[in-house]
Every structure is written in structure tokens, then in C-alpha cells.
Amino acid sequence: MKKYWGVALGILTAIGGFVDIGDLVTNAVVGSRFGMSLAWVVAVGVGGICVFASMAGRVTALGGRATFEIIRERLGPRAALANLIGSFAMTFLTLAAEIGGVALALQLLIGIDPRLLVIPVGAALWLVVWRVRFTVMENVAGFLGLLLVAFAVALVVLGPDWSELGRQAVGAAPSTGESSLTYAYYAVALFGAAMTPYEVFFFSSGATEERWDERDLGLSRLNVLIGFPLGGLLSLAIAGCAAVVLLPAGIEVANLSQVVLPVATALGVAGLVAVTLGIVAATAGAALETGLSCGYALAQYAGWPWGKRLRPVHAPQFHLTVAGVILAAVLVLLTGVDPVLVTEFSVVFSAVALPLTYLPILVVANDPQYVGEHVNGPVLNAFALVYLAIIAVAAVAAIPLLVLTRMGA
Amino acid sequence: MHAHHETFDDADRRVRTRRAAVVAALLTLLAGCSAAAEPLEVSAGDLxxxxxxxxLVLEEREAGHLPTTTAETALDDAVRQVxxxxxxxxxxSVDGEADAVRAELVTTCASLVLVLHDLTAALADGRSTRDAVRELETLLDDLEELERRAADA
Amino acid sequence: MTDDHPLHPTRDGRLVDANIHLLDRAVLDRDGVPVLAVDDVELDWPDDGPVRVTRLVLGSGLTSRFFGAHQPGHVRLSVPWSDVTDLGDAVHLGVDRDSIDATWFERWLRDRVIGRIPGSRHASG
Known part of the structure; x- marks a missing residue:
């Protein structure tokens, strides 16, 4: 009984934990401008994160070596340091976006200027890192994040013309009035949002924090293979709500307040409050994941002791890093920069950093020294190689598309 | 083979110069192509x-679907974007028909700001917003027309 | 394998490529706690007889590039090769982390900064 509970819990938290501010904003923007015509990108992105997160989890559970230890050892100090700087900067940018997202969502509920909220939000996040158990942190954030299911309920209640949504999804072409360049730009952004590198750092380091070993392999695989696709369905529901309510009204999403409007239309005040709480939980959970991931990446590269499971005095550099990035993110937000803009930047630059993270994981998942007999099978390797090709294309295309379309304007 | 005399520094400089030229060419190309979205059209679209x-916010508010804080936040966001x-x-700075459209957009934008400010005040006082919504809908029709003209100009 | 190859300290001879199996691997102490990573190896190069690895130089790899890949002597941290008990996916040492002199920065950070915040001596789990 306890085992089934563990499986259910893992899957539920994976669903709630999949969606972060990047997914929320990008899916809503895309839904309000392109309808469901970019749904295929979410499907491709979810497939990719499943393939690589399961590999990263397996490598950590079996070998105990975390992602950035492997990156340094495989790429050498020079390339790995470049990788570290890139990934760290990306994850930090995402952290700032998530904290901003928490503040914006709280503003919708209590009406306080988000700039006044970022300091208490930052302090609360640090306290959680300092004092709250890892599993409690993950499960509470994941469970409350499940309130985002309100997007799916809202979509059903709105009673859209499903065949029309299906046609848009199958058609996979830009809607009238949008250029194909802008379409390509948002395809890359959506892909970056679904496959953000921190998810892999966090997934593999979290396996160590939760003391996984070989026996947990099946559980890890289930969490990934069921939880992430269901999380992807949530992403599609967010896009669907925007496509049904905002697109016909001529509203192009530029603020978080627009993202939740369709839920209010369908479910009224209760639905709106539920979904906003879900956003607070999902973004706060992702803020913790990105903040910890900054610490994981730096400490694993440098060979310092790391992890929430250790006493802070036994991992001083790790805790200083996490506290430092949270403080820096708060300072960035205090300048008054628009968190939605930070989010849009972060998902596109995520796409640039993807190959740096995913290639070493694929290499090590094939190395018996790390995973023993559990090396990748030929089918998984074939999938992973296809994904590496897609990732490479997205990474190369990201910056030119950003410039060409002026951030999708 | 020609006799080829070159120091390491020369070779290094040659490579650097060539690399800089390639980067500059790429940047020029990008800058040249980045006329993808016209600011006039984009601003009209934003409005x-x-x-x-x-x-939409006011309709949902009248229907009792939105708490006041959410409605106010959404309106504030709209005002900021406007x-x-x-x-x-x-x-x-644009010429001809585009400039005419621009001038009309600026005027519409000014009325929009006034209406939105009235609305925010009405929401705060708990007054009805039905008349203001009608005004907004008229402005919305004007804007959609102007957006079409901006796209053609 | 012949005697020309370096001998593994605890097992029979095994060929180890320093670049692939040693450099930049994570270094763990007796209890599996990370120490640092292998930054470099110190070699003893006698006129007669084979080259021997004498010490492993440990480093975070974060600052070494600023020093041209050579840490100044006073901050260089190293352990004798005889402390190594196993070379696997990480380099395992047979000694406790605390017996290797941690860097001054880590000690200062632990005692003067992190250690002074309430709750720093309890694991949050």
C-alpha cells in the first residue's frame, strides 16, 4: 500500500512540478496568438525531457555521480567551465523569472505591488532551503501546483469546438497575420520552456537528495514517463484556454493577469483563486528548484559537498551559493524589470544552452562504469540522438530568430 | 609552394581579422533582416x-467572475501597456499614410488612457462600469480599423 | 599487463589513462563526502626507473584558469597517492575529509558566516 502511495505521490508531484513560469507564459502567449498550431512542439519537448530526465535519474541512482561532476570530467575543465557559466547564468535568469512570477501571482490575489513582494518572497524561499525537508518541499509545491488542473477543467467547461482545436494542432501552421519567422521563434521558445536544463540538474541531484538507489529506478521511470506527459497536457490546456477565449477577442498575452482570465470566464472567482494559488505554488516550487540547481551545478563542478540533506556547516559553499543567487535575483527584480520579459528571455536562452547539458548525459548513460548493466538500449539511444539533432537546430536558431523577430513582436 | 614568412602574431592577427569580418557581416545581415515587425503595427496591436x-476584464467583473484585486491588477497592466x-x-517617425495612422493612433491612445483611468477609479469606488465598457468597445472598433490600416501602410 | 605500467595501489596492475580516468574526476573521502576534484597530478621523474605519480593536486577548477592553470603553491591542496583507495567513477580516498586541510575560504565561510546563522548545525533533510 505504502508503495502505491509513493508511486502516486511521485507522479502527482511530477505533474504539478512540470509547469513553471516559462511554460505558463509561453503557452499562454502562443495560445493567444497561434491557437493550438504549436501543440506539436509541446509534445516533442515533453518527449525530450522524458528521455533525458530518465537517463539523468538513472545515472545518479546507480553511479551516484551528479550531472555537473560528469560534465566536468567528460568535457575537461575549460569547456566545462564555459558550460557552467552558461548554464548557471540561464538557471539564475529562470530563478529571477520564477520569483517574479510568485510576486505577480500574489499580486493578483492580494493586490500588493509585486516589487514590495519580492523581498518577503525571497526570504521565504531561503528559509525553505535552510530548514524544510527536501521531500516536504517537493511534495507540498507539487501538490499545490496540481491546482493548475483548473486550466484543464476550464477548457472543458468553456466547451470549445474540439474539432477546430484539433484542426489547428494538426495544421501546424501560423495563423493569419503572423509570419512564419515569428512562428519559428515561438516554436523554439516553447521547446526551451519544456526542456529547460535546470530540470535535468534538479532531477538528478534530487535523486541524490532523496537517497535513491537501484531499487528506486522503476519509480523514477514512472514519475518521468507518466508525470511529465501529464504536466505537458496541463501546458496544452493553458494554451487551449488562451486559444479559446483570448485569441478570438484579439488579446495577445503580455501579462500574467491575462493568462488567468479564461479560467475566470469558465469557473468564476473560485476557479480563479484556485488557479492563481496553483501558479504561486508552481512558480515557488520552480524558484526553489532553480535556486538549488545553481548551488548543485557550481558545487558539483567544484567538488564541494552539496545538498539540502547535509547540515549547512558541512556544505558552506553550497548554501552560500543558493542564498547568494536568491538575493541577487531579488535585487534584479527590485530594479523594476518586467518578470514576463525576463521569462521570455530565459526560455529562449535555455534553448541555446540545451546541447551543453544533454550531450554529456547521453554519453555517460552509455558508460558501464557509471550505470553497470543498465546502459541505454539501442531504441533509447536512437531517440536520444534524434533529440540531440533537434536540440542542436533549436540552439543554433534561437538567437538569430530572437533578433529577426524582435522577440516575437 | 611559395616561401611563406609569417610570425605567430601575424597569423593570429589574420585569423582575428577574418573572424571579426565574418561576425560583422552576420550582424549586418541580422540587422538588415530585422524589419520583420513594424513598430507601428506592433504598437497598434498592443493597443x-x-x-x-x-x-474582457470588465465583462467578467460585472458577471461576478473576478475578485476586485485581480480586476484592478489586470486593468493596471492594460494601462501600463497602453x-x-x-x-x-x-x-x-514615419511618412505619408503611415504618419496619418500614427497620429490617429496617438489620439485614440489618449482617449483610451482617460477611459481606463475612469474605470480604475470606478472599480475602486464600486460604481458600475457598464457605460465605460461601451466606450471601450467603440474605441476597440476604431483601433481594429487603425491596425488594419497600419498593416497596409 | 607488464610491470612498466603504473601499479594500482590496492589491486594488481591496471592501466590508467590520467586524462580519462583521473583528471577532473570527483574526489570523495572515506565516507563518500566530496573533497574537491582532481586538478593535476604531481609526478616523480627519476633519472632511472619509471615515472611515478606521487600526489594528486585537488582544486575546484574555478580559479585555476586565472592563475594560468598553476595554483600558487600556498593555496595548492594535494593528497599523497597512497591515500587513494579506489579509482572508479570517482577517486576514493581512505582518509577523512577533515584531515585534509580545507581551504582557508571554506573554513572561514563555515565558522564565520554559515555557522553563525541559527539552524546551521541541523540538517533539514
């Missing part, structure tokens, strides 16, 4: 989008 948002678009439009 339409934020006005449509305000209309103000930013207005600023861009005021500073934009």
Missing part, C-alpha cells in the same frame, strides 16, 4: 490587445 483585455505603446507611437 488593440490591451483594450480587448480591459473589455502607456508604453503610446510613448512608442509619439516618438515614431
Amino acid at each position: 488593440t490587445s490591451s483594450t480587448a483585455t480591459a473589455v 502607456a508604453a505603446a503610446g510613448k512608442t507611437l509619439a516618438e515614431l
Whole structure:
């Protein structure tokens, strides 16, 4: 009984934990401008994160070596340091976006200027890192994040013309009035949002924090293979709500307040409050994941002791890093920069950093020294190689598309 | 083979110069192509989008679907977006038909800001917003027309 | 394998490529706690007889590039090769982390900064 509970819990938290501010904003923007015509990108992105997160989890559970230890050892100090700087900067940018997202969502509920909220939000996040158990942190954030299911309920209640949504999804072409360049730009952004590198750092380091070993392999695989696709369905529901309510009204999403409007239309005040709480939980959970991931990446590269499971005095550099990035993110937000803009930047630059993270994981998942007999099978390797090709294309295309379309304007 | 005399520094400089030239060419190409989205059209689109948002927010508010804090936040966001678009439009320099559209957009934007401010006050005092919504809907029609003209200009 | 190859300290001879199996691997102490990573190896190069690895130089790899890949002597941290008990996916040492002199920065950070915040001596789990 306890085992089934563990499986259910893992899957539920994976669903709630999949969606972060990047997914929320990008899916809503895309839904309000392109309808469901970019749904295929979410499907491709979810497939990719499943393939690589399961590999990263397996490598950590079996070998105990975390992602950035492997990156340094495989790429050498020079390339790995470049990788570290890139990934760290990306994850930090995402952290700032998530904290901003928490503040914006709280503003919708209590009406306080988000700039006044970022300091208490930052302090609360640090306290959680300092004092709250890892599993409690993950499960509470994941469970409350499940309130985002309100997007799916809202979509059903709105009673859209499903065949029309299906046609848009199958058609996979830009809607009238949008250029194909802008379409390509948002395809890359959506892909970056679904496959953000921190998810892999966090997934593999979290396996160590939760003391996984070989026996947990099946559980890890289930969490990934069921939880992430269901999380992807949530992403599609967010896009669907925007496509049904905002697109016909001529509203192009530029603020978080627009993202939740369709839920209010369908479910009224209760639905709106539920979904906003879900956003607070999902973004706060992702803020913790990105903040910890900054610490994981730096400490694993440098060979310092790391992890929430250790006493802070036994991992001083790790805790200083996490506290430092949270403080820096708060300072960035205090300048008054628009968190939605930070989010849009972060998902596109995520796409640039993807190959740096995913290639070493694929290499090590094939190395018996790390995973023993559990090396990748030929089918998984074939999938992973296809994904590496897609990732490479997205990474190369990201910056030119950003410039060409002026951030999708 | 020619006799070839070159120091390491020369070779290094040659490689650097060539690399800089390639990067410069790429940047020029990107800058040249980045006329993908016209600021006039984009600003017109922003105005339409934020006005449509305000209309939707007020309708949901009248229907009792939105708490006051959420409605106020959404309206504030709309006002901010309108103000930013207005600023861009005021500073934009274009010719001919485009400039005519621009001037009309600036005027519409000014009325929009006034209506939205009234609305925010009405929401705070708990007054009815039904008349203001009608005004907004008229402005929205004007904006959609102007957005079409901006696309053609 | 012949005697020309370096001998593994605890097992029979095994060929180890320093670049692939040693450099930049994570270094763990007796209890599996990370120490640092292998930054470099110190070699003893006698006129007669084979080259021997004498010490492993440990480093975070974060600052070494600023020093041209050579840490100044006073901050260089190293352990004798005889402390190594196993070379696997990480380099395992047979000694406790605390017996290797941690860097001054880590000690200062632990005692003067992190250690002074309430709750720093309890694991949050």
C-alpha cells in the first residue's frame, strides 16, 4: 500500500512540478496568438525531457555521480567551465523569472505591488532551503501546483469546438497575420520552456537528495514517463484556454493577469483563486528548484559537498551559493524589470544552452562504469540522438530568430 | 609552394581579422533582416490587445467572475501597456499614410488612457462600469480599423 | 599487463589513462563526502626507473584558469597517492575529509558566516 502511495505521490508531484513560469507564459502567449498550431512542439519537448530526465535519474541512482561532476570530467575543465557559466547564468535568469512570477501571482490575489513582494518572497524561499525537508518541499509545491488542473477543467467547461482545436494542432501552421519567422521563434521558445536544463540538474541531484538507489529506478521511470506527459497536457490546456477565449477577442498575452482570465470566464472567482494559488505554488516550487540547481551545478563542478540533506556547516559553499543567487535575483527584480520579459528571455536562452547539458548525459548513460548493466538500449539511444539533432537546430536558431523577430513582436 | 614568412602574431592577427569580418557581416545581415515587425503595427496591436483585455476584464467583473484585486491588477497592466505603446507611437517617425495612422493612433491612445483611468477609479469606488465598457468597445472598433490600416501602410 | 605500467595501489596492475580516468574526476573521502576534484597530478621523474605519480593536486577548477592553470603553491591542496583507495567513477580516498586541510575560504565561510546563522548545525533533510 505504502508503495502505491509513493508511486502516486511521485507522479502527482511530477505533474504539478512540470509547469513553471516559462511554460505558463509561453503557452499562454502562443495560445493567444497561434491557437493550438504549436501543440506539436509541446509534445516533442515533453518527449525530450522524458528521455533525458530518465537517463539523468538513472545515472545518479546507480553511479551516484551528479550531472555537473560528469560534465566536468567528460568535457575537461575549460569547456566545462564555459558550460557552467552558461548554464548557471540561464538557471539564475529562470530563478529571477520564477520569483517574479510568485510576486505577480500574489499580486493578483492580494493586490500588493509585486516589487514590495519580492523581498518577503525571497526570504521565504531561503528559509525553505535552510530548514524544510527536501521531500516536504517537493511534495507540498507539487501538490499545490496540481491546482493548475483548473486550466484543464476550464477548457472543458468553456466547451470549445474540439474539432477546430484539433484542426489547428494538426495544421501546424501560423495563423493569419503572423509570419512564419515569428512562428519559428515561438516554436523554439516553447521547446526551451519544456526542456529547460535546470530540470535535468534538479532531477538528478534530487535523486541524490532523496537517497535513491537501484531499487528506486522503476519509480523514477514512472514519475518521468507518466508525470511529465501529464504536466505537458496541463501546458496544452493553458494554451487551449488562451486559444479559446483570448485569441478570438484579439488579446495577445503580455501579462500574467491575462493568462488567468479564461479560467475566470469558465469557473468564476473560485476557479480563479484556485488557479492563481496553483501558479504561486508552481512558480515557488520552480524558484526553489532553480535556486538549488545553481548551488548543485557550481558545487558539483567544484567538488564541494552539496545538498539540502547535509547540515549547512558541512556544505558552506553550497548554501552560500543558493542564498547568494536568491538575493541577487531579488535585487534584479527590485530594479523594476518586467518578470514576463525576463521569462521570455530565459526560455529562449535555455534553448541555446540545451546541447551543453544533454550531450554529456547521453554519453555517460552509455558508460558501464557509471550505470553497470543498465546502459541505454539501442531504441533509447536512437531517440536520444534524434533529440540531440533537434536540440542542436533549436540552439543554433534561437538567437538569430530572437533578433529577426524582435522577440516575437 | 611559395616561401611563406609569417610570425605567430601575424597569423593570429589574420585569423582575428577574418573572424571579426565574418561576425560583422552576420550582424549586418541580422540587422538588415530585422524589419520583420513594424513598430507601428506592433504598437497598434498592443493597443488593440490591451483594450480587448480591459473589455474582457470588465465583462467578467460585472458577471461576478473576478475578485476586485485581480480586476484592478489586470486593468493596471492594460494601462501600463497602453502607456508604453503610446510613448512608442509619439516618438515614431514615419511618412505619408503611415504618419496619418500614427497620429490617429496617438489620439485614440489618449482617449483610451482617460477611459481606463475612469474605470480604475470606478472599480475602486464600486460604481458600475457598464457605460465605460461601451466606450471601450467603440474605441476597440476604431483601433481594429487603425491596425488594419497600419498593416497596409 | 607488464610491470612498466603504473601499479594500482590496492589491486594488481591496471592501466590508467590520467586524462580519462583521473583528471577532473570527483574526489570523495572515506565516507563518500566530496573533497574537491582532481586538478593535476604531481609526478616523480627519476633519472632511472619509471615515472611515478606521487600526489594528486585537488582544486575546484574555478580559479585555476586565472592563475594560468598553476595554483600558487600556498593555496595548492594535494593528497599523497597512497591515500587513494579506489579509482572508479570517482577517486576514493581512505582518509577523512577533515584531515585534509580545507581551504582557508571554506573554513572561514563555515565558522564565520554559515555557522553563525541559527539552524546551521541541523540538517533539514
